[in-house]
Amino acid sequence: xxxxxxxxxxxxxxxxxxxxxxxxxxxxxxxxxxxxxxxxxxxxxxxxxxxxxxxxxxxxxxxxxxxxxxxxxxxxxxxxxxxxxxxxxxxxxxxxxxxxxxxxxxxxxxxxxxxxxxxxxxxxxxxxxxxxxxxxxxxxxxxxxxxxxxxxxxxxxxxxxxxxxxxxxxxxxxxxxxxxxxxxxxxxxxxxxxxxxxxxxxxxxxxxxxxxxxxxxxxxxxxxxxxxxxxxxxxxxxxxxxxxxxxxxxxxxxxxxxxxxxxxxxxxxxxxxxxxxxxxxxxxxxxxxxxxxxxxxxxxxxxxxxxxxxxxxxxxxxxxxxxxxxxxxxxxxxxxxxxxxxxxxxxxxxxxxxxxxxxxxxxxxxxxxxxxxxxxxxxxxxxxxxxxxxxxxxxxxxxxxxxxxxxxxxxxx
Numbered sequence: 558x559x560x561x562x563x564x565x566x567x568x569x570x571x572x573x574x575x576x577x578x579x580x581x582x583x584x585x586x587x588x589x590x591x592x593x594x595x596x597x598x599x600x601x602x603x604x605x606x607x608x609x610x611x612x613x614x615x616x617x618x619x620x621x622x623x624x625x626x627x628x629x630x631x632x633x634x635x636x637x638x639x640x641x642x643x644x645x646x647x648x649x650x651x652x653x654x655x656x657x658x659x660x661x662x663x664x665x666x667x668x669x670x671x672x673x674x675x676x677x678x679x680x681x682x683x684x685x686x687x688x689x690x691x692x693x694x695x696x697x698x699x700x701x702x703x704x705x706x707x708x709x710x711x712x713x714x715x716x717x718x719x720x721x722x723x724x725x726x727x728x729x730x731x732x733x734x735x736x737x738x739x740x741x742x743x744x745x746x747x748x749x750x751x752x753x754x755x756x757x758x759x760x761x762x763x764x765x766x767x768x769x770x771x772x773x774x775x776x777x778x779x780x781x782x783x784x785x786x787x788x789x790x791x792x793x794x795x796x797x798x799x800x801x802x803x804x805x806x807x808x809x810x811x812x813x814x815x816x817x818x819x820x821x822x823x824x825x826x827x828x829x830x831x832x833x834x835x836x837x838x839x840x841x842x843x844x845x846x847x848x849x850x851x852x853x854x855x856x857x858x859x860x861x862x863x864x865x866x867x868x869x870x871x872x873x874x875x876x877x878x879x880x881x882x883x884x885x886x887x888x889x890x891x892x893x894x895x896x897x898x899x900x901x902x903x904x905x906x907x908x909x910x911x912x913x914x915x916x917x918x919x920x921x922x923x924x925x926x927x928x929x930x931x932x933x934x935x936x937x938x939x940x941x942x943x944x945x946x947x948x949x950x951x952x953x954x955x956x957x958x959x960x961x962x963x964x965x966x967x968x969x970x
Contacts, residue, residue, distance in 0.1 A: 574893045577601065581655035581902030582919040583614050583662060584894050594621060599665060601894065607924035611667070612650065617659040628659060635661065636909040637717060638740045640707050645700035647728065647738035650916040655902030662916065663738070668730035669878060675724055675789060677877060684821055685790035687828055688862035689870055694787040695854035696735035696867075697727050701783065702847030704737070705776040718774055722782035723763040724789060731882065733871030761805050762795050766838050769809040777840045780850055784835025784843075791828070792820040796836060812838035828857050897921035 577584035583600040590597040600614040621627050635652040642648070648664040669677075671693060678685060685693070704717050719726075719740055726739045761769065765781035768774050788796045796814035799805035814836065817829040831853050837843045844850035858865050875882065897920075904916060 577892045586892050602919040604918045611665045613663050613665040615661040635906045639909045643703040647736045651904040652906050653902035653904045666728040666730050666736050671727045672724035679793045684793045690790040691854045695851050698847045698851035700737035719779045723760045733867030766810050766812045769806050780844050
């Protein structure tokens with residue numbers, strides 16, 4: 558299934574609109590990422606009142622859709638993630654099947670992942686400034702604390718481990734929100750599809766030593782991985798590099814790396830010490846919980862950037878990606894929604910989500926009146942107009958203060 562594109566008309570010299578392709582309850586717009594498991598689209602759907610919503614749709618590649626074990630893994634772990642309700646974790650709406658295709662619909666975060674932020678700054682010879690890096694890491698540690706502490710409806714600890722904390726799985730919105738996403742290889746005690754002993758899953762570059770050894774991992778493995786992400790934000794380079802994957806695995810197992818200050822002298826010693834503790838080879842020497850690592854990072858911010866809020870990060874990102882924001886807003890104007898088909902798909906995790914879940918309000922049917930052109934909630938003439946709309950209070954956080962919602966829900970307990 559592809560998004561059909563109308564070509565340029567040579568007579569009038571203008572671009573015609575793209576027609577969005579329907580998949581279940583969603584109309585697929587532009588493809589924003591592609592990997593070995595799936596391709597990810599921005600997509601549009603409508604609620605019961607006819608209001609449009611942007612979501613992210615991860616369409617599973619066809620060769621994996623016929624792998625029963627893989628699909629069962631997706632179902633099991635999507636059910637686990639459905640238990641997570643937290644401001645720093647991207648919400649999963651459904652894992653569904655429609656038109657013989659499998660896909661995951663999730664919260665769309667309007668921003669950039671940490672990988673894109675690092676690469677943008679690296680091109681200019683810079684790393685992520687210390688305060689921004691510490692804030693992003695603190696928010697991610699907060700997300701991990703919620704995931705690690707989640708319980709099922711019966712009160713049983715799920716012992717969830719993400720196992721793939723990496724720059725591409727941490728997304729920062731243009732408003733300064735930080736979201737951890739893609740629990741696709743997460744490990745929990747309730748999962749029925751077990752990892753074989755000694756089998757390695759995850760991005761090697763960001764693995765913990767025990768993960769690279771194929772040993773049993775616990776929540777402290779994720780904190781090591783977050784330390785690797787923080788290291789790369791500050792220095793522009795990962796802590797572990799090698800010419801081949803096997804050599805890289807050996808380096809990760811040894812957990813030997815160059816100190817942050819040897820690569821970036823401007824990083825405060827106290828932040829370098831946080832990185833060193835997170836990257837300790839021994840699990841016992843690391844931070845013992847996401848809360849502990851978050852507290853250390855918040856302490857750094859309190860000392861070195863006491864007025865920092867998420868709006869500080871948001872303003873930084875909007876300046877950094879000014880051209881991209883303008884292009885992304887314009888691109889949404891180039892799609893039209895056709896007549897919807899009746900097949901809205903079957904949600905394979907409906908029982909875990911329960912009645913009244915957000916997806917039950919989604920429909921591919923646009924309002925009966927008005928244009929079918931795909932756009933944002935309103936049309937914006939410029940990036941400055943967009944900024945005024947999303948941050949109309951002059952730069953303060955949307956809740957009117959400094960992170961007032963910071964302690965909302967640590968996941969279902």
